[in-house]
Amino acid sequence: xxxxxxxxxxxxxxxxxxxxxxxxxxxxxxxxxxxxxxxxxxxxxxxxxxxxxxxxxxxxxxxxxxxxxxxxxxxxxxxxxxxxxxxxxxxxxxxxxxxxxxxxxxxxxxxxxxxxxxxxxxxxxxxxxxxxxxxxxxxxxxxxxxxxxxxxxxxxxxxxxxxxxxxxxxxxxxxxxxxxxxxxxxxxxxxxxxxxxxxxxxxxxxxxxxxxxxxxxxxxxxxxxxxxxxxxxxxxxxxxxxxxxxxxxxxxxxxxxxxxxxxxxxxxxxxxxxxxxxxxxxxxxxxxxxx
Numbered sequence: 001x002x003x004x005x006x007x008x009x010x011x012x013x014x015x016x017x018x019x020x021x022x023x024x025x026x027x028x029x030x031x032x033x034x035x036x037x038x039x040x041x042x043x044x045x046x047x048x049x050x051x052x053x054x055x056x057x058x059x060x061x062x063x064x065x066x067x068x069x070x071x072x073x074x075x076x077x078x079x080x081x082x083x084x085x086x087x088x089x090x091x092x093x094x095x096x097x098x099x100x101x102x103x104x105x106x107x108x109x110x111x112x113x114x115x116x117x118x119x120x121x122x123x124x125x126x127x128x129x130x131x132x133x134x135x136x137x138x139x140x141x142x143x144x145x146x147x148x149x150x151x152x153x154x155x156x157x158x159x160x161x162x163x164x165x166x167x168x169x170x171x172x173x174x175x176x177x178x179x180x181x182x183x184x185x186x187x188x189x190x191x192x193x194x195x196x197x198x199x200x201x202x203x204x205x206x207x208x209x210x211x212x213x214x215x216x217x218x219x220x221x222x223x224x225x226x227x228x229x230x231x232x233x234x235x236x237x238x239x240x241x242x243x244x245x246x247x248x249x250x251x252x253x254x255x256x257x258x259x260x261x262x263x264x265x266x267x268x269x270x271x272x273x274x275x276x277x278x279x280x281x282x283x284x285x286x287x288x289x290x291x
Contacts, residue, residue, distance in 0.1 A: 034074030038070035111144060125141065127173065175236060178231055186259070197254065214233075232246070
């Protein structure tokens with residue numbers, strides 16, 4: 001059969017069309033079945049991660065990442081069935097990934113740090129922590145940054161990359177906490193009496209633990225005072241209230257017992273001061289005589 005001057009083999013065209021249609025149909029079948037299997041695998045993986053007590057944010061991210069990887073594999077498998085050279089596609093995707101990684105390296109660093117935080121969980125929402133010089137309650141953990149709320153209701157947003165390279169103090173990771181209170185008394189005060197007063201107040205405080213029992217020791221002989229440090233245990237929820245109560249009670253009790261809490265003092269010696277005073281006295285007497 002001729003068409004516009006060209007010889008057309010209908011049998012070959014029909015055969016090629018059927019072959020292409022079968023390849024396309026087979027590729028679509030691979031894509032549909034592969035996508036269905038990917039969703040099933042991701043759902044199972046997500047359930048396993050949540051049962052292992054992995055943070056929900058990390059579980060959702062890893063599930064999306066796994067689904068994206070599986071979907072790319074399925075698409076490449078489907079394209080290969082219609083004759084597309086997947087090697088070049090993989091090379092293009094690899095080059096694009098490298099370019100994106102270089103341009104977003106700081107964001108990716110925070111992203112990777114976020115994965116580590118939600119996976120290893122050095123802190124969780126509600127914990128009271130100190131990160132570098134910032135202190136506050138953790139209110140939100142994302143894969144890019146962490147949100148703290150300070151005691152005066154300021155919000156601090158810290159990039160996760162900074163957190164993984166800094167020391168983190170988690171004050172509420174453990175249920176109990178020790179309160180350390182240091183009070184300075186004068187050198188002429190009775191140390192035993194002051195220790196007994198502070199120790200009895202700590203033992204009688206309803207928020208203080210009896211085991212371990214409160215202890216008090218002389219911790220420093222300072223320039224102006226003898227420092228007494230009380231160590232008493234309580235719960236994380238009560239440590240601030242108990243510390244404030246004890247400080248007020250110590251001040252009142254020490255005042256009642258005439259035990260002074262000294263303030264810094266400094267003695268200044270002026271060289272030649274006596275000679276200067278004598279000269280001034282002599283000058284004043286001379287002026288009086290002349291007058």
